[in-house]
Amino acid sequence: MAEIVLDGVTKRFPDGTVAVAEFDLTIADGEFVILVGPSGCGKSTTLNMIAGLEEISSGELRVDGERVNEKAPKDRDIAMVFQSYALYPHMTVRQNIGFPLKLARMDKAGADAKIEDAARILDLTDLLDRRPANLSGGQRQRVAMGRAIVRDPKAFLMDEPLSNLDAKLRVQMRTMISRLQNRLRTTTVYVTHDQTEAMTLGDRIVLMKDGVIQQVGPPEDLYGRPRNLFVAGFIGSPSMNLLPAELTSDGLRTSLGLIPPTPRLSAALRRDPPRKVVMGLRPEAFEDARLLQATGEKGGRLTFTARTDIVESPGAEKYAYLDLDDPGSSQLVARLSAESPVREGEPLELAYDPARIHLFDPDTGANLT
């Protein structure tokens, strides 16, 4: 097990592309950290620098306090699991999983015990004599993980390991990886571009854009206190609603009406003189006002009415896409309970708690609340 420290790590490719800039992060021993961000933001390059597959241009990489910038990949004692499983087609599952032990010249009895242990954890016991061609995608990925586990490495690096699997299998594998992590507690750095995977798997998320870290923290921090507009828009599904607004001495002027100063808004107003802002409200901040009236539970919520454009009903909830009657013809999405009688083409009264409003600077994107 290991602590991994990236200290001002930068990758500049020969053509001048800066793929990763001044990356600072301390990954604690046993921690599960997710690197997430849009395509091309530098996730894989960061992982490859930790693995030693990509040279570090400047900065320092330390594993358990030791500088490893110049250490060859095979000497770093770090196991990598890729999106393509890279299994040997002519070998059985048992031989594939045991391959690193064979390379390390472990005796047969010791190797068999380790292979069987890994197979048990990964639910592969009945498949040990099969070849990769006769396995499903999810089973192949589990074999690839088995090969990483038997080495007892200091750390696991995983680069989009689930992206070749269908949606249902991805969910199953996600829970398997969580179980594996709870059991092994090996330091893991996991790359994905899928924010749901990031939110459900990691102890901490590192959200990157254009080679630069935007925010680091537990999932609930990135969701509840996004540092800027990029984080606010990337984390959460459907994405946070962002509407133009103006902070004035009377409160916040918005397409949803004038919102009287809440403690959070007042604090922003005290810091910043009247100004234009971007207001953020998550789709799940809204409720169908009719349901609240039925329970008589309105406490502190504000309401507004909008025209319903489209309604999606994926099962346990409903997504209502609404047109606002403002100069910019803004649109909004509300995530409502399945009980909501919302209908396409009809006006809908929505209620929300103004304490859930986020305010952002329209120029810098910084969160002002």
Ligand code: ATP
């Ligand atoms: P994806 O999710 O698409 O895999 P990523 O976040 O993993 O993307 P990287 O593969 O790390 O991104 O790439 C980061 C940036 O570095 C991109 O702009 C990419 O085009 C660039 N890049 C990658 N390899 C090279 C190279 N060998 N030479 C020049 N630029 C490169």
